[in-house]
Amino acid sequence: MDIALVGSINIDLVYRVPYIVNNGETLHSVSHSVHFGGKGANQAVTASQLGADVHFIGKVGEDEFGEHAIKNLQDKGVSVDSVRKEGATGQAIIQVTDVGDNAIVLFSGANFLVTPKQIEQEATIISLSKVLLLQLEIPLDTVERAVEIASQHGKIVILNPAPSQKLPNSLLKNITFLTPNETELAQLTGIETTTEENIRSACSLLLDKGVGTVVVTLGSKGSFYMNRKESGWVQALSVDTIDTTGAGDAFNGALAVGLCRGDSLRSSIEFATKVAAYVVTQMGAQPLIPDSIME
Numbered sequence: 001m002d003i004a005l006v007g008s009i010n011i012d013l014v015y016r017v018p019y020i021v022n023n024g025e026t027l028h029s030v031s032h033s034v035h036f037g038g039k040g041a042n043q044a045v046t047a048s049q050l051g052a053d054v055h056f057i058g059k060v061g062e063d064e065f066g067e068h069a070i071k072n073l074q075d076k077g078v079s080v081d082s083v084r085k086e087g088a089t090g091q092a093i094i095q096v097t098d099v100g101d102n103a104i105v106l107f108s109g110a111n112f113l114v115t116p117k118q119i120e121q122e123a124t125i126i127s128l129s130k131v132l133l134l135q136l137e138i139p140l141d142t143v144e145r146a147v148e149i150a151s152q153h154g155k156i157v158i159l160n161p162a163p164s165q166k167l168p169n170s171l172l173k174n175i176t177f178l179t180p181n182e183t184e185l186a187q188l189t190g191i192e193t194t195t196e197e198n199i200r201s202a203c204s205l206l207l208d209k210g211v212g213t214v215v216v217t218l219g220s221k222g223s224f225y226m227n228r229k230e231s232g233w234v235q236a237l238s239v240d241t242i243d244t245t246g247a248g249d250a251f252n253g254a255l256a257v258g259l260c261r262g263d264s265l266r267s268s269i270e271f272a273t274k275v276a277a278y279v280v281t282q283m284g285a286q287p288l289i290p291d292s293i294m295e
């Protein structure tokens with residue numbers, strides 16, 4: 001197995017709106033659609049479509065949404081033997097504007113019932129993988145336990161710190177690749193990320209806490225990476241954006257695939273940039289990715 005993914009599974013209720021609704025306002029949506037989502041599931045589906053062998057550890061609800069979400073993962077080639085059922089499936093209410101910007105309200109549901117105990121029961125899965133890939137839509141103590149197990153086995157750990165929250169040093173020191181966007185980087189470090197100098201300072205702070213490499217995604221400005229040996233920028237690709245939902249997830253899923261294959265850091269980031277650029281040209285967070293993307 002290549003990737004063990006500990007993370008969230010949601011159903012996305014997507015509303016196209018002329019602009020993001022204001023406080024106290026009632027706004028008509030232009031259209032409504034339902035998609036499979038959840039940062040964990042989006043990353044798993046991307047990685048699987050790109051050829052990785054992905055094993056998902058998570059939870060859906062004991063409801064119809066849960067059934068559909070599991071079937072979707074299976075259809076996309078993700079192993080779901082470690083996806084349990086409890087409570088209600090997570091949901092995301094997503095507004096998407098004409099220029100593809102979004103705003104998301106989350107109902108965590110079953111994602112918040114993924115416990116450290118469930119992770120301990122799946123420790124073998126983590127120990128058999130090359131990479132552990134996680135996000136922060138499940139409880140932090142669960143993330144911490146999974147990372148502990150992975151680092152005991154010397155695995156590559158990729159943490160996408162989204163949605164953002166403060167992270168303890170005991171967790172950061174075991175992260176091989178941390179992949180915040182610029183807002184998350186600012187929230188994690190307390191350093192404004194408006195200039196390259198500030199971004200470098202924020203990354204340095206995280207390296208001092210033991211993170212192996214920081215990869216910062218900055219939307220149209222591309223991405224910046226930094227570790228003790230190298231740093232650099234990878235340019236964003238210019239595309240016609242339809243929906244930015246899941247772009248970060250596609251980036252993380254593809255980055256994990258590149259690193260799993262043993263590609264260099266820079267070429268893994270270039271590959272991830274290409275995959276994320278494709279995803280924003282499609283509606284929904286889990287579009288079908290054409291084989292041509294591998295060329």
Ligand code: RIB
Binds near residue numbers: 092104137245
């Ligand atoms: O990153 C996008 C995802 O965030 C959506 O699919 C939604 O479910 C939320 O988890």
